[in-house]
Amino acid sequence: MITKGIKELCAEAELEIETMTVEQVMVVRDDPQVQLVDIRDVRELWRDGSIPGSTHAPRGMLEFWVDPQSPYYRDTFGSGKKFVFFCAGGMRSALAAQAVHHMGLAPVAHMAGGYGAWAKAGGPTEPREAKLPEKK
Numbered sequence: 001m002i003t004k005g006i007k008e009l010c011a012e013a014e015l016e017i018e019t020m021t022v023e024q025v026m027v028v029r030d031d032p033q034v035q036l037v038d039i040r041d042v043r044e045l046w047r048d049g050s051i052p053g054s055t056h057a058p059r060g061m062l063e064f065w066v067d068p069q070s071p072y073y074r075d076t077f078g079s080g081k082k083f084v085f086f087c088a089g090g091m092r093s094a095l096a097a098q099a100v101h102h103m104g105l106a107p108v109a110h111m112a113g114g115y116g117a118w119a120k121a122g123g124p125t126e127p128r129e130a131k132l133p134e135k136k
Contacts, residue, residue: 034084
């Protein structure tokens with residue numbers, strides 16, 4: 001039997017990291033010092049689209065892409081920008097932001113309500129074909 005569920009894990013994560021509302025993210029999404037990071041599975045992007053200008057970093061590879069010592073490192077995460085993570089509903093992104101925060105990536109935040117809340121609020125979306133960022 002587990003002793004802690006996902007709701008408790010996400011609540012704990014949100015005590016450590018910044019949680020931004022959809023409205024707050026809409027205000028900063030075009031700021032060149034902010035990078036939105038879509039951590040959803042590639043099939044979710046193909047099915048539902050994504051936020052224009054966001055970068056895709058699948059949750060299963062995130063820590064590997066953030067770590068400069070990893071053979072999978074992506075330069076995006078060394079840019080010094082603020083990273084705002086989002087998923088479909090705001091739970092995976094809370095855990096993802098907490099994980100990279102523990103790794104030392106800063107500043108980080110996650111978007112409450114995720115892509116679903118973004119689309120419902122009328123935020124811009126675009127069809128998305130998943131492409132891996134070029135490894136540099």
